[in-house]
Amino acid sequence: MTASLVQPIMTPSKQPEPDKPRPDKKLRTGFSTGTAAAAAALAAALALRDGRIPDRVTVSLPGGKKLTIPVFEGQINGPVRTVVVKDAGDDPDVTNKAHIGVILEERPGELSVVGGSGVGLVTKPGLVLPPGEWAINPVPRQMIRDNLAPFLPEVGLKVTVFIRDGEKLAQKTLNPRLGIVGGLSVLGTTGLVKPFSHSAYVATIDSALSVARAMGLSEIVLTTGGRSERLARDLRPDLPPEAFVQMADYFQAALDLAVKKGFERIGLAVFFGKAVKQAAGFSCTHAHKSDMDLQALAGWLSSVPENVRADIARAPTALAALDILKTYRQTASIRLVAQKMVQSARNLAGPEPDIWAQVMDFDGTVLAMAN
DSSP states (O other): OOBOOOOOSSOGGGOOOTTOOOTTSOOOBEEOHHHHHHHHHHHHHHHHHHSSOOSEEEEEOTTSOEEEEEOOEEEOSSSEEEEEEOOOBTSOOTTTTOEEEEEEEEOSSSOEEEEOTEEOEEOSSSBSSOTTSBSBOHHHHHHHHHHHGGGTTTOOEEEEEEETTHHHHHTTSSHHHHTEESEEOBOOSSSEEOTTOOHHHHHHHHHHHHHHHHTTOOEEEEESSHHHHHHHHHHOTTSOGGGEEEOTTBHHHHHHHHHHTTOSEEEEEEEHHHHHHHHTTOSBTTSSOHHHHHHHHHHHOTTSOHHHHHHHHHOSSHHHHHHHHHHTTOHHHHHHHHHHHHHHHHHHHOSSSEEEEEEEOTTSOEEEEEO
């Protein structure tokens, strides 16, 4: 199976809260790296034809929409070079304000689109593009072709896409894990970036799982972020790095994708707070208030003294509830949470995959395991 070349809108530990209201202002839609590259290419083609750099260009987007984008800078001496500054709107995208440009050269033949400085190169199987290809997704490639179509009957063109500081920015994404080296991916399916849209992060999970499957792995471990992954890797040194996939808060989406791709064994390695949410069956573990989770936790602990259950239900955080369980030496209660995690995962994933769970403390201690 293949998946899109994706970089998450933010690193998992810094991801925005799903569906968090922003009543103070109307959220602005931005445009993708693919749209920025297409705009730079169009500006370069116009400069090549007219002998001057345009102030702005109007690009055609997939689906027929059009968008006018300012041109940040350019040069016409030697190969034409133009730069557009990406505007991600109110989406917390690591590529927001990135300088995305093209070098345009006349060449015999058809239009070619290649990567330059700051654009990643695919090195692992499992993505939409094969190893050895520049990480420029098919839709941005088509956008460049569509916007340059009026210029192509007269001359062949070579478009080299570059991203300033792209290699540095890529370290804030999961591109290195996916085997995309040397820079960012040029992305976009609609040409636009909707604020606080989480489809990009789910697509990142999809890509990571596809890479793991293409490597022949049958077992993966889902974690909620970088810290839980590091601890999980220490506990499972028998698995390669590609087996560890950061699902963040997307519990059900990650399980659905893992089942779809045919993994035989799925592990869950999370801290206690997320464990309680997963045990409660929440499909997205960031979208529910902690008091709901802890009341549910208290309700499961029928064998625990009533005063302890009451303290847990009133606890301000899951960490505080864990401290109460530790104080009263309720290790069986923590093990019950792990068992309920597995049960919830099986309810979401179905009967096929073997599922195991481990609940961790922040110091890396495994508090409980279940399968």
